[in-house]
Amino acid sequence: MKRQWFYRGALKSCNYSCSYCPFSTKRGSTHELEEDRQALFRFISRMDGLHSAEGALQIIPYGEALIHPYYWEGLAQLSRNPRLDAVGAQSNFSFPVKEMLSVYRQHSGNISKLRLWGTFHPEMTTVEQFVRQCNLLLSQDISYCVGAVGIPEQIHSIRSLRQSLPDSVYLWINKMDGMKRAYTPSEIENFLQIDPYFGMELSHHRADAALCADSRFVESDGTMRQCNLSRQNLGNFYDKPATVPDYSCARKECSCYLAYCNRMEPEMVCFFPYPAFRIPVYPKAVFIDVDGTLIPEGETQIPKRYVHWLRHLAGYSDIYLATSLPYETARKRASAVWPFLCGGVFANGARRMVRKISLDEIEPMDTNWLAQLLEKEPQYGFRLRQYKKEGMLYKVTLAYQRNRLPEKLSKGYLLDEFARELGIPDTCQLLSEQNCIQITKRGTSKLAGVKSICQSMGYGRQETAVIGNSENDIPMLDYFPNSINVGAGKL
Numbered sequence: 433m434k435r436q437w438f439y440r441g442a443l444k445s446c447n448y449s450c451s452y453c454p455f456s457t458k459r460g461s462t463h464e465l466e467e468d469r470q471a472l473f474r475f476i477s478r479m480d481g482l483h484s485a486e487g488a489l490q491i492i493p494y495g496e497a498l499i500h501p502y503y504w505e506g507l508a509q510l511s512r513n514p515r516l517d518a519v520g521a522q523s524n525f526s527f528p529v530k531e532m533l534s535v536y537r538q539h540s541g542n543i544s545k546l547r548l549w550g551t552f553h554p555e556m557t558t559v560e561q562f563v564r565q566c567n568l569l570l571s572q573d574i575s576y577c578v579g580a581v582g583i584p585e586q587i588h589s590i591r592s593l594r595q596s597l598p599d600s601v602y603l604w605i606n607k608m609d610g611m612k613r614a615y616t617p618s619e620i621e622n623f624l625q626i627d628p629y630f631g632m633e634l635s636h637h638r639a640d641a642a643l644c645a646d647s648r649f650v651e652s653d654g655t656m657r658q659c660n661l662s663r664q665n666l667g668n669f670y671d672k673p674a675t676v677p678d679y680s681c682a683r684k685e686c687s688c689y690l691a692y693c694n695r696m697e698p699e700m701v702c703f704f705p706y707p708a709f710r711i712p713v714y715p716k717a718v719f720i721d722v723d724g725t726l727i728p729e730g731e732t733q734i735p736k737r738y739v740h741w742l743r744h745l746a747g748y749s750d751i752y753l754a755t756s757l758p759y760e761t762a763r764k765r766a767s768a769v770w771p772f773l774c775g776g777v778f779a780n781g782a783r784r785m786v787r788k789i790s791l792d793e794i795e796p797m798d799t800n801w802l803a804q805l806l807e808k809e810p811q812y813g814f815r816l817r818q819y820k821k822e823g824m825l826y827k828v829t830l831a832y833q834r835n836r837l838p839e840k841l842s843k844g845y846l847l848d849e850f851a852r853e854l855g856i857p858d859t860c861q862l863l864s865e866q867n868c869i870q871i872t873k874r875g876t877s878k879l880a881g882v883k884s885i886c887q888s889m890g891y892g893r894q895e896t897a898v899i900g901n902s903e904n905d906i907p908m909l910d911y912f913p914n915s916i917n918v919g920a921g922k923l
């Protein structure tokens with residue numbers, strides 16, 4: 433995954449006067465604007481000249497940048513940088529769209545790279561005016577998202593905005609800072625109906641540097657940090673690139689979208705950390721591991737916000753499980769989201785199901801070694817469970833009591849030796865996971881199972897997203913470029 437860049441210039445002024453904002457009605461002096469312009473073009477030249485600076489760039493100003501034509505020219509220049517895949521800016525969408533785009537084109541700006549983020553301020557503009565701007569952008573094929581602060585008193589105009597825009601335009605809701613009270617359940621429900629990802633805003637994202645994707649936030653003087661909230665200085669963008677020491681975040685929480693969009697979390701499969709412009713991307717198919725991913729470590733059920741997210745995602749993508757659990761157990765553990773699923777890869781690839789095409793196939797194993805293994809239950813201290821489809825065995829689990837799995841086996845060193853000791857034939861493979869040894873036909877794997885479903889359903893590698901957390905998931909996470917490792921840094 434390439435790097436997400438954020439730039440904030442010296443600008444601290446705006447043409448709007450929102451009552452809660454420190455930049456409200458502050459007009460930049462000619463001197464301040466010139467300083468901001470110079471800082472912007474210094475940044476752009478450095479991005480052009482720095483061969484390691486590749487990825488996507490978003491301008492996140494204090495105030496409104498896009499009313500100043502030098503930002504239009506700057507964005508055009510950035511879009512010509514072949515190492516940048518996408519460029520964009522946050523705005524209140526009050527800028528003259530046609531003029532802006534004409535300057536952008538005059539400077540040979542690449543329209544397909546442009547990504548805009550428009551915040552609706554009901555105090556300052558009407559739904560009609562705002563939608564007019566959005567429609568102009570749409571008519572020019574510009575990708576953008578819109579959103580508003582979740583002020584309960586403004587729900588009517590925000591809802592009316594939602595109804596006036598096509599479904600393809602994502603409308604986000606930011607939680608209101610400084611509200612001095614919690615949202616009521618009905619307020620949350622109202623906002624969730626507008627923004628299915630509002631739950632992410634309300635969640636506490638405990639800061640964890642191990643979960644951060646690759647991002648850089650650069651200020652006008654070149655100060656560089658991991659994200660807009662981070663306090664750790666990563667050096668100066670204009671100095672010779674230096675090795676960055678091990679990063680540890682001193683924040684308690686990644687408390688705004690620009691921070692939490694950098695995290696390797698399941699929902700990010702639609703808000704891919706790269707390129708993060710808050711414009712959802714819907715893969716054709718999404719494969720999700722269960723234990724440790726859909727049910728986070730230390731929890732016993734799927735969090736409500738994932739249920740909400742998957743319900744929404746099911747409208748756009750085909751969702752599957754990819755788990756080492758057998759079908760019956762996976763179905764029970766994922767019951768809260770089962771109606772949204774198209775099927776799955778179970779038992780580590782030994783069973784594959786796709787409801788749409790009534791596919792339910794297994795990799796059967798011989799059973800002539802089972803009786804001998806059953807006799808060994810008391811001696812070895814495991815409980816043997818068999819999983820079959822229509823009488824055919826596709827998985828065996830040797831379940832040990834908590835913490836009774838011999839250490840040498842939990843580390844996986846001696847699994848083959850152990851198999852020989854127990855008389856398990858070479859045609860089977862063993863995998864140790866938590867307190868279990870899983871036995872399936874040799875050659876089965878989650879990756880093989882996912883690839884097989886992709887082939888049956890015609891999902892391309894780039895159109896498929898995979899989310900997992902454990903060592904067993906690594907081959908499929910490595911194979912599919914759109915993958916999220918929610919256990920990154922912990923493996």
Ligand code: SF4
Pocket residue numbers: 446447448449450453454455456457494495496524553
């Ligand atoms: S549009 Fe944004 S920057 Fe301008 S006053 Fe309103 S909140 Fe502040």
Ligand code: SF4
Pocket residue numbers: 638639640641644658659660661662681682683685686687691692694695
């Ligand atoms: S606050 Fe920023 S740097 Fe810290 S963990 Fe969150 S995203 Fe990473």
